[in-house]
Structure formats: C-alpha cells, structure tokens
Amino acid sequence: MRLTVDTPAGVPSFSLEDxxxxxxxxxxxxxxxxxRQHLTPGLLxxxxxxxxxxxxxxxxxxxGLTNLEVSGEVEIDEMSSAGAEIAGRIDITLKFLRQFGNEEDYVGVECKRVGAGSAYSQLNTRYVTQGVVRFINGQYAAGHAWGFMLGYALSLPGEEIVDAVNQRLQQTYGTSPVLVATAPHQHALEIHDGHLQQDNGTQIKVRHIIVDMVPAAARV
Incomplete structure (x- = not known):
C-alpha cells in the first residue's frame, strides 16, 4: 500500500500491493x-x-492475520453546504497495519444481492445504481485506487449475472467500465475487474466478486 499526502486531483491517495x-x-x-451453510431462504x-x-x-x-482488521458496517462522513452528514454506511471494511491511524484509509467492500434470470433483474440493476455508483461519486473510497463489490448470487449461473451487470454498467457509464475476468478463486463463481473514474477525477479499479449464496435448503 502506498500512502501519499495532499495528492494532486486525479491521483489515488493510496493503493494496495498485489x-x-x-x-x-x-x-x-x-x-x-x-x-453460506448458515443462510436460510429469503434472507435479506x-x-x-x-x-x-x-x-x-x-x-x-x-x-493468524494479525496485521489486518475486519470491521462491520462503517459510517462514512461527508461535509456539505448543509453541514456534516452521514454519506453512507459501507458494508465491510478491512484495514492493513499500514492503514491504522488514518480513518479515511480503508479497503471498502459493498455487498449486494444478485441473480440469474428475469426475476432478479431489479437486484442486478441495484447492484450498479445503489452499489457501484457509490465508488464513482466518491461516497465510498474517495480518492482510493481500489474498491470491492461482493455479489450474493441467489440463482445461477454466474456468467449470466456478470452479463447483466455488464450491460447495466455500459448502459449507464459507457464502455470504459466493462468487466474483465481476472484470477479465479475456488470459492467464487466469478471475479472481474472494471475501471471507473470518480467524480474528483481519480481512477478507481473495482473488483467484482460473485459468490454462490443459494442456501442449501433452497437447492433442488
């Protein structure tokens, strides 16, 4: 992770090592x-x-990862013309040892339900309009080089979910954020990266991780 102070507009305030x-x-x-083994059908x-x-x-x-903290829902503060406000509550944050002491330095993970099939089209849309957008408008991870989206797949296949999200991203933001497959993980259906530009001009890469969250009790 590279930390900088008073970085110029458009330059990430910090990045993460591979x-x-x-x-x-x-x-x-x-x-x-x-x-997933603890989930029940219909869980929000x-x-x-x-x-x-x-x-x-x-x-x-x-x-034994003593150099890393995992935190629950964290409030993100914002200053506006109306005064101090809560910009949002990001679902999961992680901090490596080198990030300790700086409240604005965190690895942000936004979680959304998704699914294959027309029954889940609204959830797939919200994944973009209520999830990804928060990394673009600076509501979350302002000035950061990396953000993470975690998609809870309620129906399969994962490829169909990625296609739906890709279509919505390009419909809203053009071709630049198109998702590109990256290194897989044995416990993920799909892992893709997409490049975005935040409103402050900073380039941010969002890693999209789609995981199978269909409860065992719901499987036929």
Missing amino acids: DEIDTVVDLICRGAHEA EVPMTIIVRKAMKRIKREL
Missing part, C-alpha cells in the same frame, strides 16, 4: 463460502452480510 489484494479476495471468498442483504463478516473474522484469526 499480495494485499490477494489477501482481501481470499478472505472475502472464504468468508462467503463458510457463511444485511443479515447475510453480518454472517459473512463474522465468518471473515473467524477465518482471519485461524490464519
């Missing part, structure tokens, strides 16, 4: 995989995320 990105992805995927996004966070914390301790 091994740190791999650690984040591995922890997210392992956590989601372990959490917030309780799903709580179960995933708890699983990530358990796995982090088992792996």
Whole structure:
C-alpha cells in the first residue's frame, strides 16, 4: 500500500500491493463460502452480510492475520453546504497495519444481492445504481485506487449475472467500465475487474466478486 499526502486531483491517495489484494479476495471468498451453510431462504442483504463478516473474522484469526482488521458496517462522513452528514454506511471494511491511524484509509467492500434470470433483474440493476455508483461519486473510497463489490448470487449461473451487470454498467457509464475476468478463486463463481473514474477525477479499479449464496435448503 502506498500512502501519499495532499495528492494532486486525479491521483489515488493510496493503493494496495498485489499480495494485499490477494489477501482481501481470499478472505472475502472464504468468508462467503463458510457463511453460506448458515443462510436460510429469503434472507435479506444485511443479515447475510453480518454472517459473512463474522465468518471473515473467524477465518482471519485461524490464519493468524494479525496485521489486518475486519470491521462491520462503517459510517462514512461527508461535509456539505448543509453541514456534516452521514454519506453512507459501507458494508465491510478491512484495514492493513499500514492503514491504522488514518480513518479515511480503508479497503471498502459493498455487498449486494444478485441473480440469474428475469426475476432478479431489479437486484442486478441495484447492484450498479445503489452499489457501484457509490465508488464513482466518491461516497465510498474517495480518492482510493481500489474498491470491492461482493455479489450474493441467489440463482445461477454466474456468467449470466456478470452479463447483466455488464450491460447495466455500459448502459449507464459507457464502455470504459466493462468487466474483465481476472484470477479465479475456488470459492467464487466469478471475479472481474472494471475501471471507473470518480467524480474528483481519480481512477478507481473495482473488483467484482460473485459468490454462490443459494442456501442449501433452497437447492433442488
């Protein structure tokens, strides 16, 4: 992770090293995989995320990752003409040791339910309009080089979900954020990267991780 002070507009305030990105992805995927056995049909996004966070914390301790913290829903502050406000509450944040002491430095993970099929089209739309957009408008990860989206797949296949999200992204933001497959993980259906530009001019790469969250009880 590279930290800078008073960086020029358009330059990320910090980035993550490759091994740190791999650690984040591995922890997210392992956590989601372990959490799935505790899910029940019809569970909403917030309780799903709580179960995933708890699983990530358990796995982090088992792996002895003492240089990393996993936190619950975190409020993001914002100053506006109306005064101080809460800009939003990002679902999962992680901090490596080198990020400690700077409240604006965190690895942000926004979680949304998604699914294959027309029945889930509204959820797939919200994944973009209420999830990805928060990394673009600077509501989350302002000035950061990396952000993470975690998609809870309620129906398969994952490829269909990626296609739906891709179409919505390009419909809204053009061809620049098109998703490109990156290194897979055994506990992820799909992992893709997309390049975006925040409103302040900073380029941010968002890694999209789609995981199978269909409860065992719901499987035929």
